[in-house]
Amino acid sequence: MSDQAVYNPVARALHWGILLLIALEFVLAWLMPDVRRDTQPVGLIAWHVGVGTSILVLMLLRLVWRGAAGAPALLPGPTWQEHLAKLVHGLLYAGFLVLPLLGWANASSRGWTVHLAGWLRLPGLAPKGAGWGHELGDVHQVVAYTLLGVIGLHVAGALYHAVVLRDGTMQRMWPRRG
Ligand code: HEM
Ligand code: HEM
Numbered sequence: 012m013s014d015q016a017v018y019n020p021v022a023r024a025l026h027w028g029i030l031l032l033i034a035l036e037f038v039l040a041w042l043m044p045d046v047r048r049d050t051q052p053v054g055l056i057a058w059h060v061g062v063g064t065s066i067l068v069l070m071l072l073r074l075v076w077r078g079a080a081g082a083p084a085l086l087p088g089p090t091w092q093e094h095l096a097k098l099v100h101g102l103l104y105a106g107f108l109v110l111p112l113l114g115w116a117n118a119s120s121r122g123w124t125v126h127l128a129g130w131l132r133l134p135g136l137a138p139k140g141a142g143w144g145h146e147l148g149d150v151h152q153v154v155a156y157t158l159l160g161v162i163g164l165h166v167a168g169a170l171y172h173a174v175v176l177r178d179g180t181m182q183r184m185w186p187r188r189g
Contacts, residue, residue: 016083017183025073026184029066033107033162036062040155046148052123060118061129067111068127074104086178092168099165106158112136113151120144 018026039062043055052060085093118125119135120143127133137144172180 016179018082019080020188021076021080022073022082023184023186025069025076027186029069029073029107032062032066032069036066037155037159046121050121052118052121052125057126057129060114060123060125061127063111063114064125064127064133066107067115070104070107070111074108083183086180086183088178096168099161099168102161103158103165106154106161110151110154110158113147113154116144117148117151120147 017023036059039055039059043059044050046056050056085096087093115125115133116136120137120139120141122139125133125135137147169181172178
């Protein structure tokens with residue numbers, strides 16, 4: 012397979028790095044205490060905020076990098092599969108930008124100060140006490156679980172290529188030197 016047919020090293024590092032952070036983020040969401048009216052963003056909740064905002068920045072970087080360096084064209088296959096793959100990739104890109112923003116707006120409406128990676132203070136996305144900001148907490152949860160389903164579809168597609176078709180799709184994204 013020619014070098015041009017695989018994702019570049021930066022795209023691959025971002026893909027797998029972000030996967031690890033997303034896995035960690037769900038574990039944190041499940042382990043952290045229930046967020047109630049007077050809950051403060053400390054402990055595991057602070058970790059959830061710090062990791063989540065890092066995912067937002069890495070996804071932005073990833074999109075900018077994709078725009079600049081490009082990506083290999085999809086391997087040819089049935090048209091419906093190409094459309095489905097593009098749709099799923101688009102949903103993952105959009106979803107993992109929107110999801111952290113929803114969490115951030117909800118956190119701001121709770122009066123929390125949000126820090127990127129627990130370090131850089133970010134501006135508020137919603138006024139403290141804003142009803143709509145509060146509602147976004149529920150939307151954040153629904154979107155998170157919907158995206159978990161989209162990831163499931165994506166992984167099923169990747170496994171179908173790797174195990175059934177054996178067409179080298181996995182190798183295009185697989186970590187390797189160079
Ligand atoms: C990709 C990134 C993120 C993922 C996958 C994610 C996932 C989740 C999940 C699954 C829950 C629900 C937990 C449950 O079932 O009880 C949740 C809740 C929450 N998350 Fe996130 N989150 C992300 C980013 C963020 C960010 C960046 C913030 C804040 C800056 C945030 C703040 C919150 C808050 C405040 C709740 C509680 C919402 C409520 O109960 O009203 N999340 N998150
Ligand atoms: C075990 C989990 C995962 C596996 C095995 C996997 C595998 C792959 C493979 C093989 C490709 C290349 C597809 C191609 O060549 O056409 C790919 C692309 C992609 N993956 Fe994953 N992936 C996983 C998890 C994730 C997660 C959690 C996300 C969430 C952001 C994600 C987002 C994407 C996106 C957006 C692309 C398209 C890249 C582009 O064209 O810019 N993947 N994945």
